[in-house]
Amino acid sequence: MSATASPPPSLEARIRGLLPALSPAQALVAQEVLRDPAGVASSTIGELATRCGTSLPSVTRFCLALGLAGYAELRLALAAESGRSSTSWERGTGAEVGPDDSLDEVLQTLLRADTRALEDTVAELDVRALGEAVRELSDARRIDLYAVGGSASVAEDLRLRLHRIGRGANCWSDVHTALASSALLGAGDVAVGISHTGETNEVLEPLGRARRQGAKTVAITNYPRSPLARAADIVLVTAARDVTFRTGGLAGRHAQMIVLDALYLGVAQRDYPLATQAFDLTADAVAGHRTPHR
Numbered sequence: 001m002s003a004t005a006s007p008p009p010s011l012e013a014r015i016r017g018l019l020p021a022l023s024p025a026q027a028l029v030a031q032e033v034l035r036d037p038a039g040v041a042s043s044t045i046g047e048l049a050t051r052c053g054t055s056l057p058s059v060t061r062f063c064l065a066l067g068l069a070g071y072a073e074l075r076l077a078l079a080a081e082s083g084r085s086s087t088s089w090e091r092g093t094g095a096e097v098g099p100d101d102s103l104d105e106v107l108q109t110l111l112r113a114d115t116r117a118l119e120d121t122v123a124e125l126d127v128r129a130l131g132e133a134v135r136e137l138s139d140a141r142r143i144d145l146y147a148v149g150g151s152a153s154v155a156e157d158l159r160l161r162l163h164r165i166g167r168g169a170n171c172w173s174d175v176h177t178a179l180a181s182s183a184l185l186g187a188g189d190v191a192v193g194i195s196h197t198g199e200t201n202e203v204l205e206p207l208g209r210a211r212r213q214g215a216k217t218v219a220i221t222n223y224p225r226s227p228l229a230r231a232a233d234i235v236l237v238t239a240a241r242d243v244t245f246r247t248g249g250l251a252g253r254h255a256q257m258i259v260l261d262a263l264y265l266g267v268a269q270r271d272y273p274l275a276t277q278a279f280d281l282t283a284d285a286v287a288g289h290r291t292p293h294r
Contacts, residue, residue, distance in 0.1 A: 011066075011077050012037075013120035013239035018065055020197075021225030025058035026065060033078070041078035045071040110251075113241060117251040118258055120239035125259065133234045134266030136216045137162075140190040143169035144210060146178050146203045147194040150253055155194050158260045165268050166278035178206035185215040192218045194260075196240070196252040198226025207231055220259055222252060 015030050022030055032052050033040050040048055048071075049059050063074045097109055137143060143162070147155035152173040159171040172178035185191060191210035193203045198221035208231050211217045219232030222240055229235045238255035268275035 010116070010120045010123065010239065011081055013116075013124060013241070014066055016241055017124075017223055017237065017239060018225060020223055022062065022065060023058070025052075025054040026062040028052040028054050029059050029062040033074075037078045037081065041075050113251045114254050117238070117240035117255040121237075121255040121258055124237060124239050125262075126236070129234050129236055130259075130262060130266070133218050133236060133263060134270065136190050136218070136234070137167075137192075137263060138267045138270040139188075140216075141188040142185065142190075143167070144178075144181050144185060144189070144191045144206070144215075145169055145171040145194065146173075146182075146191065146206045147171070148173050148175075148200060148202045151194040151196060151200075151203075151256065154253055154256045154260055155192075157257070158192075158264060161260075161264045162267065164279055164282050165264075165275035167267060172206065173202075175202040175205060178202065179209060182206040182210040182213065182215075185210045185213045187214040189213075189215040190218065191215045192220065193228055193232065194220045194256060195226075195228050196222050196238075196256070198223045198228035200228070204228055204231060220256055222255070 012034065015034060019027060019030055029048065029052050032048065043051070045056055045059050049056050052059070059071055063070050066074070068074050068077065097106055101109070145155040145159055152171070155173075156171050159169045162169045170181060172181055182191060189210070191207055193207035195203045198219070204227055207217050207219070207228065211231065211233070216234070217232040218234045218236065219228045220236045220238065221228045222238045223229065224235060224237045229237070236259050238252065238259060240252040240255040268279075
């Protein structure tokens with residue numbers, strides 16, 4: 001069976017993911033690229049540096065931070081996305097909700113944001129790192145999941161899914177219990193930290209302790225240069241863009257969920273007969289608590 005091709009990676013998603021880690025000069029370049037991608041694509045490096053009030057080396061360093069060879073490659077990448085005008089980058093991605101928008105417009109904004117988050121996450125996800133995380137989880141003696149707030153709900157969902165296929169895991173949203181649990185981890189164990197910003201101390205602290213104890217650590221975050229990403233052995237990056245009044249909102253949760261779903265299904269595939277048997281047994285156990293439709 002042939003695999004369905006992923007959508008092309010979004011340059012905008014990559015830029016937004018790097019923004020918090022860029023220097024002030026590089027951030028000025030990033031903001032100008034996001035504001036007017038078509039204008040940047042048609043500008044020389046000197047013209048862009050002048051518009052941003054920065055230097056030629058800063059523009060070059062911004063390109064290198066994106067993983068590009070230089071400014072010429074940035075212009076080519078922007079030209080490849082020429083179908084996406086500056087208006088669609090800003091508004092078509094579903095980032096802004098204005099005070100006069102109708103509820104229908106708000107719904108369309110949310111739909112665009114969530115759809116784009118899923119597409120960009122799949123396009124940008126490091127499949128090699130995903131495979132490594134699947135193997136570690138599948139072979140783990142013990143699994144700890146650390147998350148708070150909205151991320152805790154998706155972590156708990158992963159815990160329940162793993163439990164359905166016979167893979168026990170602990171989900172900790174309180175920093176005290178998370179730290180106590182991480183102190184007991186070691187070689188052969190896996191700790192997973194989930195944080196949209198990658199800056200949540202309640203997730204960073206137990207993940208860091210788990211790593212010092214010898215456990216393999218996995219980070220799931222929207223920002224590849226965040227402290228959480230630096231603290232982990234394996235990093236899985238989402239690509240959600242925040243919507244007005246909705247920082248780290250459902251677009252971020254949906255992006256996290258598709259990564260966690262891929263982890264869960266990958267683990268199930270690794271021991272398919274056991275997962276199938278466990279799933280059937282647990283489904284049968286709760287079957288009597290469903291009211292048949294008449």
